[in-house]
Amino acid sequence: MKILVCVKQVPDLESRFVPNAAGTWFEEAGLAFRMNDYDEFAVEEAVRIKEQLGGAPEVTVLSIGPGRVVETVRKAMAMGCDHGVHVMDQDAADRDPWQIAAMIAGFAGPRRFDLIFTGMQSIDRGSGQVGLLTAERLGIACVTTVVGFSLEGRRATAERELEGGARGVVGFGLPALVTCQLGLNTPRYPTLPGIMKSKKREIECLSPDEAGLEAPLTMVSGFAPQVRMGSGTVLEGDAVELAAQVVALLNEKTAVLRRGGAQ
Amino acid sequence: MKTLLVAECRQGRPADATAELFGFARTLGAEVSVAYIGNPDDLPRFDGLVYFADVRDSGEYDPDVHKRLLLQAVEAGRPDAVVFMHSSWGWDLAPRVAAALKAAQVTEVTGVVGEGYIVDSCNGKMRRTVRPLTTTVVLTLQPGAFPALQPGGAPEIHLLRAEHGSNVEFIRYEPPPADGVDLTRAEVIVSAGRGVGSREHVELVKALAEALGGEVGASRPAVDAGWLEHSRQVGTTGQTVSPALYVACGISGAVQHLAGMKGAAFVLAVNTDRDAPIGEVADLFVVADLRQFLPALTAKLKR
Numbered sequence: 026m027k028i029l030v031c032v033k034q035v036p037d038l039e040s041r042f043v044p045n046a047a048g049t050w051f052e053e054a055g056l057a058f059r060m061n062d063y064d065e066f067a068v069e070e071a072v073r074i075k076e077q078l079g080g081a082p083e084v085t086v087l088s089i090g091p092g093r094v095v096e097t098v099r100k101a102m103a104m105g106c107d108h109g110v111h112v113m114d115q116d117a118a119d120r121d122p123w124q125i126a127a128m129i130a131g132f133a134g135p136r137r138f139d140l141i142f143t144g145m146q147s148i149d150r151g152s153g154q155v156g157l158l159t160a161e162r163l164g165i166a167c168v169t170t171v172v173g174f175s176l177e178g179r180r181a182t183a184e185r186e187l188e189g190g191a192r193g194v195v196g197f198g199l200p201a202l203v204t205c206q207l208g209l210n211t212p213r214y215p216t217l218p219g220i221m222k223s224k225k226r227e228i229e230c231l232s233p234d235e236a237g238l239e240a241p242l243t244m245v246s247g248f249a250p251q252v253r254m255g256s257g258t259v260l261e262g263d264a265v266e267l268a269a270q271v272v273a274l275l276n277e278k279t280a281v282l283r284r285g286g287a288q
Numbered sequence: 289m290k291t292l293l294v295a296e297c298r299q300g301r302p303a304d305a306t307a308e309l310f311g312f313a314r315t316l317g318a319e320v321s322v323a324y325i326g327n328p329d330d331l332p333r334f335d336g337l338v339y340f341a342d343v344r345d346s347g348e349y350d351p352d353v354h355k356r357l358l359l360q361a362v363e364a365g366r367p368d369a370v371v372f373m374h375s376s377w378g379w380d381l382a383p384r385v386a387a388a389l390k391a392a393q394v395t396e397v398t399g400v401v402g403e404g405y406i407v408d409s410c411n412g413k414m415r416r417t418v419r420p421l422t423t424t425v426v427l428t429l430q431p432g433a434f435p436a437l438q439p440g441g442a443p444e445i446h447l448l449r450a451e452h453g454s455n456v457e458f459i460r461y462e463p464p465p466a467d468g469v470d471l472t473r474a475e476v477i478v479s480a481g482r483g484v485g486s487r488e489h490v491e492l493v494k495a496l497a498e499a500l501g502g503e504v505g506a507s508r509p510a511v512d513a514g515w516l517e518h519s520r521q522v523g524t525t526g527q528t529v530s531p532a533l534y535v536a537c538g539i540s541g542a543v544q545h546l547a548g549m550k551g552a553a554f555v556l557a558v559n560t561d562r563d564a565p566i567g568e569v570a571d572l573f574v575v576a577d578l579r580q581f582l583p584a585l586t587a588k589l590k591r
C-alpha cells in the first residue's frame with residue numbers, strides 16, 4: 026500500500042501581516058512558519074494507518090513552496106513519514122488552488138497512491154479546494170471534512186462532520202483522497218530520534234514544471250487588512266486596573282452584574 | 289450576468305440559507321435560476337426556473353450523482369456563475385463541479401467589487417479580491433455575508449435525470465454527541481479558547497464563569513484538546529448562543545466561532561493580539577494575558 030500526505034507551511038496567524046508590493050499576499054520577512062493545523066491531522070492519520078498495518082504501507086509526504094517548506098517536510102518525516110518530496114516553487118504563494126492541485130495530481134498520478142490525505146483547508150487561504158480538485162483530476166473517490174476514519178482491506182469508512190456537530194457516515198473503496206478536519210486525531214510530537222533520523226534522509230526535489238504546473242484560473246489583488254466594523258472599546262494596561270475598568274463598564278453597559286449572580 | 293443558485297436540501301427541506309443565495313443574486317442584479325435536488329412537495333419558493341431532481345432518487349449526500357446533475361443544469365442554462373452556500377454540502381460539491389467545468393472557483397465569498405469577489409484570509413485578519421479568468425465561475429458564499437431574501441412564487445420545473453453509480457456511498461447520519469449542557473438559554477457564557485494554553489488554566493475561565501453566575505463555553509480547539517466537553521462548543525459545529533454577556537478568553541474569532549456567538553448582546557474579548565478578528569464583534573476588547581487578567585477580574589467581581 027502507498028500513501029501520500031500533502032502538507033502546506035503557513036504563517037503563525039497571531040502575526041501582523043504587511044501586504045507585498047503587488048498586493049497579492051503578505052511580505053514574509055519576520056514571520057514564523059509552521060505546518061498547517063489540518064495537515065498535521067493528515068500526517069498523523071497516515072502514520073497511524075502505517076502502524077495499524079504493521080509498518081507495511083509506504084508513506085510519502087509532499088509540500089510545495091520555497092526552500093523554507095523543507096522544514097515542514099522534515100517534521101512530517103520525524104512524525105513517521107518515510108519519504109519526503111519538495112516541489113521547489115518560489116511563487117507558491119501566488120499559485121491558485123487549481124495550480125497547486127495540478128502539481129499534486131501531476132506528481133501523484135503516475136505513482137498510483139492508494140490513499141491520499143490532505144488537510145480540509147489551509148488556515149491562511151482556506152480555499153478548501155486543493156484536495157477535491159486533486160481527486161477529481163485523478164478520477165478517484167474523495168471524502169471531505171473527515172473526523173473519523175477506518176480501513177478494512179481496500180474498503181474505507183469515514184465520518185464527515187456536518188453543521189451542529191452531526192456526522193455523515195460514508196463508505197468508499199480505494200484509491201481515495203480524504204481531507205482531514207480538526208478532531209480527527211491528536212497529532213503526535215516528533216520524537217528526538219525521529220528528528221535526528223529525518224535530518225539525514227534525502228528529500229526528492231522537483232520543479233513546478235516537472236510536477237505539472239498549469240496556468241492559473243484566477244487573479245488576486247487588494248490583499249489588505251480587513252476593514253474593521255468593530256466599534257468596541259479597546260483597553261490595555263495593568264491587570265488589576267483593567268479589572269476595575271471592565272467591572273465599571275459591565276455595570277454601565279449590561280445588566281448581568283445586577284442579577285445577583287455576581288455577588 | 290446569469291447565476292445558477294444551487295439550493296441545498298437538508299432533511300427533506302430547502303436549507304434556510306437558500307435565502308442568502310437569492311440575496312447575493314439581488315446584490316449583483318443578476319438573472320436567476322435555481323438547481324435543487326430535493327423533495328417535490330417542498331420546493332424553494334421562487335417564480336423562475338428550477339432545475340430539479342428528486343432527492344428520494346438521488347440522495348441528500350451523493351457527490352458523484354449530484355455533480356453530474358448539476359453539470360446537466362449548467363449545460364442547459366449556461367450560467368456565468370454557479371453559486372453554493374459554504375456549507376458542509378456546498379464546500380464538498382463546488383470544487384467537483386469546478387473541476388469538471390475547468391472553471392475558476394472562489395471560496396467563501398463575502399462581497400463583490402467589479403469583476404472580483406472579496407474573500408477573507410489569514411483567519412479573517414486580512415482580505416483579498418479574487419477575479420476569475422474563466423468564463424464560468426463557481427462560488428461558495430460565506431454564511432451571513434449576504435442578506436436573506438425570500439422571493440416567493442411557484443417555480444417552473446426543468447427535470448434533471450439522475451445517472452446512478454457513485455464512488456462514495458452514504459451510510460447514515462449520526463446525531464451530535466449528547467453530553468448535556470444547553471448553552472442556548474444561558475445569560476452569561478465565559479468561553480475558553482486555545483489561548484488558554486492548558487487544562488490547568490481552564491480553571492481560571494471556570495472561576496470567572498462562576499463569579500459571573502454563568503456557564504463555561506469553548507472554542508473548537510479547547511474541545512479537541514479534551515479540556516471541555518463537546519456540548520460546550522460554540523460555533524457552526526457546536527451551539528449557537530445569544531447570551532446577555534459573552535466573554536471570549538484566548539479566542540481569535542474565526543468565522544466558524546463567530547457564527548455561533550455573534551447574537552450575544554455584549555461581547556468582552558480577552559486576547560494578547562489586538563488585531564485578532566474577535567475585535568470585529570467585541571464591545572469591549574481587553575488586550576491582556578488572560579493568565580493575569582482573568583484572576584484579577586474574578587477577584588474584583590467577588591469583592
Ligand SMILES: Cc1cc2nc3c(=O)[nH]c(=O)nc-3n(C[C@H](O)[C@H](O)[C@H](O)COP(=O)(O)OP(=O)(O)OC[C@H]3O[C@@H](n4cnc5c(N)ncnc54)[C@H](O)[C@@H]3O)c2cc1C
Nearest residue numbers: 481482483507508523524525526538539540542560561578
Ligand atoms: C468546518 C469547520 C467547522 C468549525 N467549527 C467550529 C466551531 O463550531 N467552533 C469553533 O470555535 N471553531 C470551529 N472551527 C475552527 C475555527 O476555524 C478555528 O480554528 C477555531 O475557532 C480557533 O479557535 P481559537 O480561537 O480557540 O484558537 P486560535 O485561533 O488558535 O486563537 C487563539 C487566540 O488566543 C490568543 N492568546 C494566546 N495566548 C493568550 C494569552 N495568554 N492570553 C490571551 N490571549 C491569548 C491568541 O492571540 C489567539 O487570538 C471550525 C473549522 C472548520 C473548518
